[in-house]
Amino acid sequence: MMTSEDPMTNEPRHLRRMTNIWVIASVVVDVLFWFLVGPHMAPGRLTSTAGADQTDINILMVIALPVLLAVWVFLGYSIRVWSSKKNGPESVGGPAAAGHKGVITAWIVTTTVIVLGLAIFGTIALIADHGSGGGEGPNPIWAPAGATAAETAALTKGDSWSPSSGKVLVVQVIAQQWKFTYRYPQFGGFETTQLMLPADTSIAFNVTSLDVIHSFWAYQLGVKADANPQQNNVAFTDTKGPGDFTVRCSELCGLWHGAMYDFGKVVSASDFESWATSTESANATNTSYLAPFAWTYVPDANGAAGGYYIDANVTPYSKSELYGAKQ
Amino acid sequence: MTITADRPEVEEGSTLVPIPPAEGGGPQEGVRPRWLSQHVGTALICAAIGYAIGHWFGNYISSDYIYIANSGSNSVADFLALAFGVVGWLAGIGSLNYPAAKLIGREAKPQVTVDHWSKFVRFSMDHKVVGLQYIVGVLLFLFTGGLLAMAIRTELLNPTTHVFGPGTYIEIVSEHGTIMMMMASSLVVGPLGNYFVPLMIGARRTAFPRIEAFSFWVFMAGYGVIVSALPYGGFPTGWTGYAPLQTQAGVGMISYLFGFAVIGVGMMAAGFNILVTIIHYRAPGMTWSRIPIFVWSILSTAALLTLATPVLFAAGMYGVLDKTVQTAFYVSEHGGSSYLWQNLFWFFGHPEVYIMALPGFGIVGELMPVFTRKPLFAYKVSAAGMIGVALLSFFVWQHHLFQSGIDPDMRPLFMLTTELISIPTGFLFLVAMGTLYKAKIRFEVPMLFVMAVFFNFLIGGLTGVFLSDVPVDVTVHGGFFVLSHFHYTIMGGLVFAFMAGVYYWMPKMTGKMMNKKLGLAHFWTMFVFFNLTFFPMFIIGLLGQPRRVFTYAKNLQGLNDFSSVSAFLLGLSFLIFLFNVFYSMWINPVKAPSNPWDSLGLEWQTASPIPPHNFDRIPVIISDPYHYSEEGAPPFADFGDDLLEPVSGSAPASTTASANEE
Numbered sequence: 001m002m003t004s005e006d007p008m009t010n011e012p013r014h015l016r017r018m019t020n021i022w023v024i025a026s027v028v029v030d031v032l033f034w035f036l037v038g039p040h041m042a043p044g045r046l047t048s049t050a051g052a053d054q055t056d057i058n059i060l061m062v063i064a065l066p067v068l069l070a071v072w073v074f075l076g077y078s079i080r081v082w083s084s085k086k087n088g089p090e091s092v093g094g095p096a097a098a099g100h101k102g103v104i105t106a107w108i109v110t111t112t113v114i115v116l117g118l119a120i121f122g123t124i125a126l127i128a129d130h131g132s133g134g135g136e137g138p139n140p141i142w143a144p145a146g147a148t149a150a151e152t153a154a155l156t157k158g159d160s161w162s163p164s165s166g167k168v169l170v171v172q173v174i175a176q177q178w179k180f181t182y183r184y185p186q187f188g189g190f191e192t193t194q195l196m197l198p199a200d201t202s203i204a205f206n207v208t209s210l211d212v213i214h215s216f217w218a219y220q221l222g223v224k225a226d227a228n229p230q231q232n233n234v235a236f237t238d239t240k241g242p243g244d245f246t247v248r249c250s251e252l253c254g255l256w257h258g259a260m261y262d263f264g265k266v267v268s269a270s271d272f273e274s275w276a277t278s279t280e281s282a283n284a285t286n287t288s289y290l291a292p293f294a295w296t297y298v299p300d301a302n303g304a305a306g307g308y309y310i311d312a313n314v315t316p317y318s319k320s321e322l323y324g325a326k327q
Numbered sequence: 328m329t330i331t332a333d334r335p336e337v338e339e340g341s342t343l344v345p346i347p348p349a350e351g352g353g354p355q356e357g358v359r360p361r362w363l364s365q366h367v368g369t370a371l372i373c374a375a376i377g378y379a380i381g382h383w384f385g386n387y388i389s390s391d392y393i394y395i396a397n398s399g400s401n402s403v404a405d406f407l408a409l410a411f412g413v414v415g416w417l418a419g420i421g422s423l424n425y426p427a428a429k430l431i432g433r434e435a436k437p438q439v440t441v442d443h444w445s446k447f448v449r450f451s452m453d454h455k456v457v458g459l460q461y462i463v464g465v466l467l468f469l470f471t472g473g474l475l476a477m478a479i480r481t482e483l484l485n486p487t488t489h490v491f492g493p494g495t496y497i498e499i500v501s502e503h504g505t506i507m508m509m510m511a512s513s514l515v516v517g518p519l520g521n522y523f524v525p526l527m528i529g530a531r532r533t534a535f536p537r538i539e540a541f542s543f544w545v546f547m548a549g550y551g552v553i554v555s556a557l558p559y560g561g562f563p564t565g566w567t568g569y570a571p572l573q574t575q576a577g578v579g580m581i582s583y584l585f586g587f588a589v590i591g592v593g594m595m596a597a598g599f600n601i602l603v604t605i606i607h608y609r610a611p612g613m614t615w616s617r618i619p620i621f622v623w624s625i626l627s628t629a630a631l632l633t634l635a636t637p638v639l640f641a642a643g644m645y646g647v648l649d650k651t652v653q654t655a656f657y658v659s660e661h662g663g664s665s666y667l668w669q670n671l672f673w674f675f676g677h678p679e680v681y682i683m684a685l686p687g688f689g690i691v692g693e694l695m696p697v698f699t700r701k702p703l704f705a706y707k708v709s710a711a712g713m714i715g716v717a718l719l720s721f722f723v724w725q726h727h728l729f730q731s732g733i734d735p736d737m738r739p740l741f742m743l744t745t746e747l748i749s750i751p752t753g754f755l756f757l758v759a760m761g762t763l764y765k766a767k768i769r770f771e772v773p774m775l776f777v778m779a780v781f782f783n784f785l786i787g788g789l790t791g792v793f794l795s796d797v798p799v800d801v802t803v804h805g806g807f808f809v810l811s812h813f814h815y816t817i818m819g820g821l822v823f824a825f826m827a828g829v830y831y832w833m834p835k836m837t838g839k840m841m842n843k844k845l846g847l848a849h850f851w852t853m854f855v856f857f858n859l860t861f862f863p864m865f866i867i868g869l870l871g872q873p874r875r876v877f878t879y880a881k882n883l884q885g886l887n888d889f890s891s892v893s894a895f896l897l898g899l900s901f902l903i904f905l906f907n908v909f910y911s912m913w914i915n916p917v918k919a920p921s922n923p924w925d926s927l928g929l930e931w932q933t934a935s936p937i938p939p940h941n942f943d944r945i946p947v948i949i950s951d952p953y954h955y956s957e958e959g960a961p962p963f964a965d966f967g968d969d970l971l972e973p974v975s976g977s978a979p980a981s982t983t984a985s986a987n988e989e
Contacts, residue, residue, distance in 0.1 A: 043871070049801070053799060053801055053802045057793065057802065060792065060799060064792065071760070072785075075782065078760075082765060084700075103761065104708055108750070112750055119743040122739075122795075127739075134729055135730045137732040137733055137734055212575060213569050223801070226732050228666075233731075248873050252569065254497070257875060
């Protein structure tokens with residue numbers, strides 16, 4: 001380390017001292033964070049998107065902590081060294097008072113480089129990870145291979161899925177005040193309150209709502225997609241090993257929003273298949289009464305407005321044939 | 328060198344306000360008789376009459392509509408009651424006298440500000456009175472919202488034992504958010520902007536004193552409207568008011584929608600007035616490179632208020648129409664779209680975020696040179712940064728909709744624009760660090776709040792970068808992480824800056840010093856417990872707790888309880904502040920010196936108490952405002968006479984004396 005006093009003025013080299021403190025503190029804090037906190041950072045590594053989210057958060061933290069420390073070290077150093085001991089005001093003057101073009105330019109260049117770097121990093125992560133588990137709306141543009149075909153096929157009756165098929169599993173999430181239900185179009189379109197997923201599989205979540213806006217937030221899966229009435233919102237993820245996860249509604253949806261949560265399981269592909277086929281046959285009668293599988297549903301003519309907009313053409317309690325599928 | 332020689336002749340009285348100043352409290356020619364005088368009492372009576380008329384009228388025209396006859400409540404009547412109530416309030420306070428008289432072709436009677444305490448409960452066109460009125464107004468909002476926050480934290484003490492029912496809880500959450508947002512959008516522009524911008528630019532008044540006073544009384548009407556949601560049964564949507572839930576909600580929703588529209592009118596009026604004032608009412612020599620940084624921040628904020636708020640007004644009124652006469656702007660079954668609300672709301676809502684941040688930047692920028700005895704570092708960069716933030720803030724709103732299911736094509740663009748906005752925001756820290764460098768920092772109470780702003784806003788700003796990153800946003804959107812983020816920026820930034828401004832400018836506004844010991848107690852409790860309240864919420868959010876819930880995972884109870892207890896103590900610190908105000912103003916007032924902080928700011932150079940027209944002669948500005956460190960630097964302003972005492976203590980501040988000696 002260089003001498004910390006300027007030989008010309010006997011004044012300590014403040015910037016050098018600050019830099020030394022900052023570099024040491026940053027390295028220590030970053031290393032401690034990366035190894036102690038990083039592996040436990042939200043949202044875990046149960047799926048590809050969750051793992052990527054975790055890595056992204058950790059990378060951003062490793063960049064953000066030195067920035068935080070740079071300002072904190074400067075503030076702390078200023079408080080320590082440049083506090084006025086006297087009460088009265090005095091002028092300080094001198095060259096330190098003037099604006100410094102070099103400092104300003106360096107600041108702007110540095111922040112711009114960091115910011116553009118982050119934007120590029122975020123964009124790459126977003127595209128490479130098929131939308132990062134965020135809802136992409138009805139026409140996703142960052143779909144994993146085979147997902148578009150699987151989505152199209154899921155609408156035809158008799159589509160199927162098995163672990164060996166290598167197909168993307170299509171799961172529909174139907175939100176309503178105040179619960180989630182799930183339909184599996186590749187297993188006859190049965191509807192259930194249990195969310196089961198096979199391990200090591202690409203999943204396409206199709207999220208919709210029957211009434212108001214909800215949000216399907218499967219925390220450990222790294223998936224979040226708003227559930228909008230009359231719109232399909234697609235999010236992708238690849239599951240890894242088996243595990244449990246929590247689903248919470250993260251868009252305020254009225255009275256029992258706080259109680260709108262659910263739990264799901266990622267199980268081995270063969271366990272999933274046996275659960276799905278047995279549930280399909282057990283629920284066969286119920287499924288026959290359901291509306292045909294579709295991306296969106298209108299529960300009755302009054303829809304999201306909860307009976308506020310009365311449509312004279314349809315009785316509020318319509319027959320099941322009118323429990324219409326709407327594309 | 329004689330500075331006075333360059334001084335252009337200012338014709339005496341040429342820029343005087345057309346409002347005659349009152350001499351004492353006696354009756355004057357052309358003034359209303361006492362029994363007809365208007366004040367907050369008549370406003371309340373007229374508001375009640377308006378409410379009753381509106382309710383009757385609404386029932387009269389709409390009670391046989393099928394959907395109203397079936398629903399058991401008449402939303403048309405409820406809305407018209409509020410609307411007529413607001414008009415009655417404005418008529419009762421006297422805001423409509425002038426336009427009404429002009430409308431029927433008569434000269435309006437002059438509305439005289441009587442120099443009597445009652446001017447604070449009247450329609451006053453003195454920007455200094457309006458500023459003080461606004462302080463009371465924003466504190467009313469702040470303490471109402473704060474009490475609701477205490478209620479939220481009480482409910483969250485335990486995940487399974489509930490203090491409130493879910494309906495009451497969601498009402499409290501929604502009212503808290505909405506009231507606080509309304510408060511924050513006027514917190515600095517209203518009180519400190521109206522009070523000090525004319526003083527800082529050497530003007531004798533604002534451009535449109537009637538519009539200025541109108542903006543305050545509309546703001547207070549907005550308080551009445553939003554609080555009316557409580558007897559109407561509240562609204563369940565939070566401050567964001569998302570649409571299908573909005574359509575489904577009861578009549579309390581109308582208070583929200585119309586309340587935002589009313590507040591929006593006040594914001595537009597205040598912004599427009601300040602904008603024109605800054606552009607047109609600067610003193611001679613007050614060039615763009617010489618206006619104080621606080622004025623730059625208010626200028627950029629006023630531009631946002633003027634340009635972004637009309638969208639809120641329109642969005643709110645569309646919602647009112649949906650709720651009352653069954654238009655379907657936001658109802659997808661009938662051709663509308665719930666995304667329309669989301670887009671309109673956030674198109675306003677994101678500039679709104681900077682409406683709530685920029686004035687804070689201005690206050691800290693203005694106070695730093697005073698307490699560091701140094702010029703503001705990189706003044707031009709700082710001003711450019713504020714304008715940059717204001718411009719960019721119109722191009723980021725879709726980052727609130729990253730998972731909403733809109734077309735994803737634009738997502739990288741909005742991620743980029745959102746991250747770009749951190750460059751001009753970062754200038755705040757460049758300015759701070761450059762100004763602190765080799766300074767002589769005096770840690771008076773306002774300066775402590777300034778330092779706290781940098782501490783808090785840094786955390787708030789950096790976590791904003793996390794939220795702008797789409798992959799990370801998947802995990803943190805809609806959870807306690809984002810909640811903590813915006814409390815760090817709005818409360819940690821703006822409210823702390825507001826407190827800095829209050830402690831700094833109160834001596835000028837009232838002639839009394841704020842008590843320092845109580846000020847220190849207030850600062851330390853507020854700073855410590857603010858951080859202890861909101862920092863755990865980042866962790867709570869990362870651990871998966873969504874916003875606006877009344878229950879949560881059991882393993883998060885420890886963190887939530889910690890946060891709740893800290894929140895109660897944070898509430899206590901606001902009581903210390905309130906006590907300090909009462910103590911310093913009424914219980915044990917200490918007369919303030921004319922310039923207690925040895926500031927060079929123009930607002931400190933006028934007489935104390937400030938004369939009705941601010942400056943007996945319009946000052947001529949002859950340099951930029953932050954020559955704190957230079958011996959023998961030219962004075963900031965030339966008053967052209969020796970009416971004022973030279974400022975004591977400060978080296979370069981002998982504004983008038985040195986000029987006269989020569």
